[in-house]
Amino acid sequence: GDSVTQMEGPVTLSEEAFLTINCTYTATGYPSLFWYVQYPGEGLQLLLKATKADDKGSNKGFEATYRKETTSFHLEKGSVQVSDSAVYFCALFYTGGFKTIFGAGTRLFVKA
């Protein structure tokens, strides 16, 4: 079945470091892909999305490109801040369906 696999955390970085969080997916069709962020004690917030192959989603300095050939949607940011410390979830959804499949989440710690 369809699934999303994320790199295990926690990921610990110093402020201003480059961030990559890997996400790969297994899909029988052509889903839309999403990154959500969850700050401590809160619900999830949509960070960015891409609806088809080669689309790049971007928001708040984060970006991810929908790579069909490698079935990946890696999250990147050029310079992280302490305020980026959170858990990041990769997810997929099929248009016409109702279920979003989430990865297990990757916790990011950014040190000052």
Place this chain on the structure above:
Amino acid sequence: DGGITQSPKYLFRKEGQNVTLSCEQNLNHDAMYWYRQDPGQGLRLIYYSQIVNDFQKGDIAEGYSVSREKKESFPLTVTSAQKNPTAFYLCASSIGPSGEQYFGPGTRLTVT
């Protein structure tokens, strides 16, 4: 401001008691969802509702029940039949079925 409210933020119950978690949205969204989040795991879908008076079971519906009598409200009851109810519960909504969902702040339920 539009959004999703969940109450209470923390809930404590004794084993064997049913408990109802509240979820209200003023986004005028048709679709609403309940997820369960456990440490180190992604979100798992409990129930989904696409429209008033209609809902479908998700992956882990056993021991849970819902109602959707109003567009704005989608309460979740955790029954005594749920074997391991202690978890963080998240409610979400979307305009229609979509991976682009808006989440509430969550309710942390502890059953002892």
